[in-house]
Amino acid sequence: MTNKSASLNTGNGGMDLPILSGTVGPDVIDVRKLYGSTGMFTYDPGFTSTASCESKITYIDGDQGVLLHRGYPIEQLAEKSNFMEVAYLLLNGELPSKDEYNTFVNTISRHTMVHEQLVHFYRGFRRDAHPMAVMCGVVGALSAFYHDSTDINDPEQRRIASNRMIAKIPTIAAMAYKYSVGQPFMYPDNNLSYTGNFLKMTFGVPAEEYVVDPVIEAAMDKIFILHADHEQNASTSTVRLAGSSGANPFACIAAGIACLWGPAHGGANEAALNMLRQIGSTKNIKEYVARAKDKNDPFRLMGFGHRVYKNYDPRAKVMQKTANEVLDRLNVQDPIFDVARELEHIALNDDYFIEKKLYPNVDFYSGIILNAIGFPTTMFTVLFALARTVGWIAQWNEMIGDPSQKIGRPRQLYVGAGQRDYVDIASR
């Protein structure tokens, strides 16, 4: 912290507001006493200039295109680590020793099964239900099964609930896919890695042995790492706000899944591939770029732009490289990938995108990889939610453990009618 302050003059008085500094990144003006001292609120719809909390988990420098998890650059983690190790890092703050890693992986692998009654929840959905709707319902229902781990004030119950959520989300996600294609659910196989187990539960069938392709497993694991956490984005803020009321962790994660579904957020990966398919060919790109620039046209380039990154999203760079590897491995000539690369090239050289600092984000290339692996577009955001569950859980634990945390309750600028008396219907 520092002893710097900002002087505020409201016209009829004012105050000095403390300026706080973190390890790195912008200082903050502490406005916690503003309303008590001036009777005024701050006003910041969309929270473009608002820090909602202190955190040690993830740091983003949007201008430099930097993303650190507990200080480690995302490029290094994607290249050298694996999703379970990154999960441990996000949850505990340090990279695990070999014993710590093995203990964590073994613990997670022994919570991968879901209560057999949960199967009946799926049967209530139409087969063509969007898998994100199923995820919202089934994850929210988990709190009905685990009353022994919903006391959020008990650190041991928080630990068990955290491990259960991280362990079961791949099983729940794979079941959502199986249900949508009318195939039987596959039970977890604890002999496989976290990611390999997910691939087998998703693409394996009881009728024959499923062998995990190590290249696909590595690509999927990297995609999970790239989606694991991302500071105080909309869905993480939703999880924190839900958790601030004392709601159980399963309900909080269900709230995060619901928020992530939006096309401006996690739903953009599905929307981006649908957009690339709509464009269809490199010869149509200029028309769509013109539409994206037209204020009167609601069309936007999905997978482009970001609230924080005003430079290339570092995750998108790793994603593009992984897309090349997977398409080569699967010997897939996907014309959509050519459209994506040409679209990126045209957009990045267009004054509109340069001036507004719009670059590809994490969602621009991910769909091309997931499509090549065999996932339907409706599963793309489910995979984002699967990976982000670790980040949500880490952020939720950090919030619960923060002694200064209290229920989130923003105020407003009221612009509605002033007080007035009721008028009987006969007199209206």
Ligand code: SDX
């Ligand atoms: C994720 O927050 C996170 O960290 C999220 C995420 C995570 O890991 O959790 O990174 C994951 O959600 C990535 C973003 C995925 N969404 C998309 O790809 C959808 C398309 N992108 C846009 O909707 C938009 O860029 C947002 C929502 C991502 C960011 O919007 P902002 O910060 O509110 O910015 P804005 O909408 O005010 O845009 C600024 C300007 C506007 O023009 P002006 O009003 O200033 O004239 O840029 C334009 C916008 O019209 N613009 C775009 C554009 N994105 C912004 N124009 C064309 N195409 C786009 N994609």
